[in-house]
Amino acid sequence: MARPHRPMPPLSRRRLLTLGGVGALGATLAACGDNTGRGGTPTPDGGSASGAGRPSIAQWYHQYGEAGTQEAVERYAAEYDAADVTVSWKPGDYDQSTAASLLTDSGPDVFEYGNGPTIDMIRGEQVADLTDLFGDTLDDFTPSLIERMSYDGRIWAVPQVLDMQVLVYRKSLLEEAGVQPPQQIPELLAAAQELTRGDVKGLFLGNDGGAGLLGGPMLWAAGLDYLDGDRVGFQDAGAAEALSTLRTLWTDETLLLGEAKDWFDAEAFISGRAAMQWTGLWTFPAISEALGDDFGAIPWPVLEGGAPSVPVGAYGACVSTRAADVEAAKAFVRWLWIEQTDKQLDFATAYGFHVPSRVSLIPEADVLS
Incomplete structure (x- = not known):
């Protein structure tokens, strides 16, 4: 896929405090x-x-x-x-x-x-x-x-290194279905439904349906964050609406599940089992080698009051x-x-x-x- 050269955008200052517990370690220590x-x-x-x-x-x-x-x-x-x-x-x-x-x-x-x-x-x-x-x-x-x-x-x-996560989509599948790359969360839900056809699912967010991965992007989509000073973003009323999107995708049966490899590998997307996938920038060489120019990449879509997000770590x-x-x-x-x-x-x-x-x-x- 041809990618124009652009200056690196300013990096988000959002931070997740990853707390490692020390309980229940007996089996792991062994x-x-x-x-x-x-x-x-x-x-x-x-x-x-x-x-x-x-x-x-x-x-x-x-x-x-x-x-x-x-x-x-x-x-x-x-x-x-x-x-x-x-x-x-x-x-x-x-x-x-x-x-x-x-x-x-x-x-x-x-x-x-x-x-x-x-x-x-x-x-x-x-x-x-x-x-x-x-x-x-x-x-x-x-x-x-x-x-x-x-x-x-x-x-x-x-x-x-610096890594980024993005939403990749198969251009030909979206064009065939008459679907535009989604910019808003409602558009993402509609696109996932429209792209779910036969053996192809609309979206792959990982084998847990995005539950362990998309919490941050869904909060950011609603204009919230894990922490905003001393305020916890999950307490905001908009958090429930944002996170319920993941459940809607699950109950609509538009998510690909049960793959041999998880979201960090592009095999499900490359094989055509999913029309869209959340994955990392590191998969682009494999995607490009397999699909040529038949893919694009966008940030995670937004809800009203939020902003598109590209997690960086x-x-x-x-x-x-x-x-x-x-x-x-x-x-x-x-x-x-x-x-x-x-x-x-x-x-x-x-x-x-x-x-x-x-x-x-x-x-x-x-x-x-």
Whole structure:
């Protein structure tokens, strides 16, 4: 799909405080196992050492869907000379298993986490303060990402990439049905009904029907937010009307459900089982390769009084305070996510479709044009 080059729009300052609970962790802790990926020989101080006296660092990633990403991060790790870095690729419920592992000695030294560590992790002193790693590069990181990964005046993660979520639609299917890309929520409901034909459903919002994903966009569509100062957006009368849209889509039977892959993968959309899908910018290479120009992308539609929304977020590189060598782990994070701009650009654009978190790298990301 041809995409005209436009300046990057200002990023939303909306923030979701992701609170990681510490209850009911027994089963999850047991599932973490003892294999941290650190390797090496235990040292008297409880750390580990490897050949030539270098520290060993265990680095965890969630399972990315883009082919080549795992090989890339393993290559980055192998190129680091100051320590032996072992990459662990974690399928399944990464957030829960990682949060649980931080309470044990079986967790990672370095790990990524969506939008940075939770408030609980920070207050529980489970993650290291990374503020001093940035130096004079701080102003080069997208400000809203730094804000999201900051708490109490300190920075707790280094943004790896900037991701966006959008509504994609199949141009040919909409044209055949005489449907315009929906700009308003009532138009979305009508389009989903009209596009549901035979084996094709109008919309795919994930296997839970959007219940776990679209709460924020529905609030924003109504002009609300999770938090507005001390006011909780869910208390507003308009929140019930906005969120009931998701139930209407469900009861109208216009949603695709029960897919082998969830909203973050475009397979259902590419296969034609859904005429529209909520997904991430990172799926665009796969969609474009399969469909050519036969797709478009729009923000989440609006209700009266609201505004279109494109949720923005980022995985951030964090350091566990239980790391065998916290300073060595921090040095590796600085090397990879602050100093190695070539690797940051490669990670953002060579495998999926992400926006670099560094402002200076965006003009170099040719795929964005």
